[in-house]
Amino acid sequence: MSRGKLRMVADVCGDCGASEPQWGSLSRGLLLCDECCSVHRSLGPHVSRVRHLHKASWAPAQLSMVHSLHTSGANAIWEHQLLEPGKAAGRRKPSARDSLHPVKSEFIRAKHQNLAFVHRVAKEGEQPTQEDLSKQLHASVRTANLETSLRLLAQGALPSHLHPDKGSTALHVAARSGQACQVELLLVYGADPTAKDSQGMTPADCARDAGHLDLEARLIESQYEVTDRLAHHLSGRNPEHHLGQHFILPEMADCLDLSAHARVAKQKLQSLPERLFVELARDLYDEVDRRECEAVWLGANLDRQAVPFFARQSRAVLDEEPGSPEARSAHSSGICHLAH
Numbered sequence: 001m002s003r004g005k006l007r008m009v010a011d012v013c014g015d016c017g018a019s020e021p022q023w024g025s026l027s028r029g030l031l032l033c034d035e036c037c038s039v040h041r042s043l044g045p046h047v048s049r050v051r052h053l054h055k056a057s058w059a060p061a062q063l064s065m066v067h068s069l070h071t072s073g074a075n076a077i078w079e080h081q082l083l084e085p086g087k088a089a090g091r092r093k094p095s096a097r098d099s100l101h102p103v104k105s106e107f108i109r110a111k112h113q114n115l116a117f118v119h120r121v122a123k124e125g126e127q128p129t130q131e132d133l134s135k136q137l138h139a140s141v142r143t144a145n146l147e148t149s150l151r152l153l154a155q156g157a158l159p160s161h162l163h164p165d166k167g168s169t170a171l172h173v174a175a176r177s178g179q180a181c182q183v184e185l186l187l188v189y190g191a192d193p194t195a196k197d198s199q200g201m202t203p204a205d206c207a208r209d210a211g212h213l214d215l216e217a218r219l220i221e222s223q224y225e226v227t228d229r230l231a232h233h234l235s236g237r238n239p240e241h242h243l244g245q246h247f248i249l250p251e252m253a254d255c256l257d258l259s260a261h262a263r264v265a266k267q268k269l270q271s272l273p274e275r276l277f278v279e280l281a282r283d284l285y286d287e288v289d290r291r292e293c294e295a296v297w298l299g300a301n302l303d304r305q306a307v308p309f310f311a312r313q314s315r316a317v318l319d320e321e322p323g324s325p326e327a328r329s330a331h332s333s334g335i336c337h338l339a340h
Contacts, residue, residue, distance in 0.1 A: 013033035021033045024050065026065075032050065039108040056292070059184065065146065144182070168198065171186050171191040231248040
């Protein structure tokens with residue numbers, strides 16, 4: 001792609017082509033305008049987790065990952081059938097001038113929630129297995145080719161798959177190869193930063209062993225994503241992981257409920273099975289994300305109403321397809337390990 005075309009892609013919304021997009025979707029690798037972002041938010045974070053490009057907190061490589069995917073052609077994955085001659089009959093990508101409802105909203109739901117335009121294998125039996133896709137991902141992440149990795153993840157590759165021959169996961173490979181953007185993409189799709197390879201090493205160990213110290217620090221930080229986010233929301237402070245401080249306990253003594261009812265509630269919380277505790281932590285994390293994103297949205301759009309964008313699908317829907325990219329990205333690795 002030429003430099004001029006790259007600049008044109010980078011300057012427009014990935015869903016409607018509006019100029020100067022101000023939002024980014026981590027899981028879709030796209031930049032979005034305000035209107036299209038409002039629809040993404042209504043789909044829920046299990047489909048598309050969005051952040052403001054300038055008013056939200058990003059890990060440096062995380063923001064680079066989204067920009068790189070957007071400019072290198074992430075839409076070729078999500079709009080594959082619209083780009084193929086003969087397959088786009090009757091289907092059109094909206095323009096910036098089209099109405100938000102129903103034109104843009106229906107297109108975005110079809111594209112991102114229903115994955116209506118992604119590549120489908122025509123003949124039965126030609127579809128690669130999840131094992132094959134995961135092995136391809138294992139090989140892809142050692143390079144800087146983010147688009148290939150995103151395509152494999154969209155098709156069902158497992159980011160935490162332990163390669164039977166190599167004895168490592170894709171995250172171990174990306175960490176050892178110093179591919180910071182690949183690491184961020186894998187984390188977004190639920191890769192486990194605490195997983196150990198056949199040598200007993202975590203991805204952070206692999207990064208340190210290869211001399212990628214900044215990447216090691218980022219991988220350690222990712223293990224505490226949930227507690228870091230909650231602590232910052234409550235206290236405005238961040239743990240200093242490089243100093244060994246991994247948790248901040250906000251001072252809440254003045255409002256601490258010491259009643260018998262509160263003690264019983266705490267005991268019930270502590271006795272929850274791990275699966276339920278993980279789901280509760282996930283919902284809490286998503287609610288904090290919703291509130292912080294909503295505050296940014298209202299600050300940037302003073303003439304607009306709040307958008308109810310925490311309309312998550314029911315747990316039954318997610319449980320039907322536990323291997324889907326949407327379910328895996330919702331089940332973030334930091335949340336999974338909060339219960340351990």
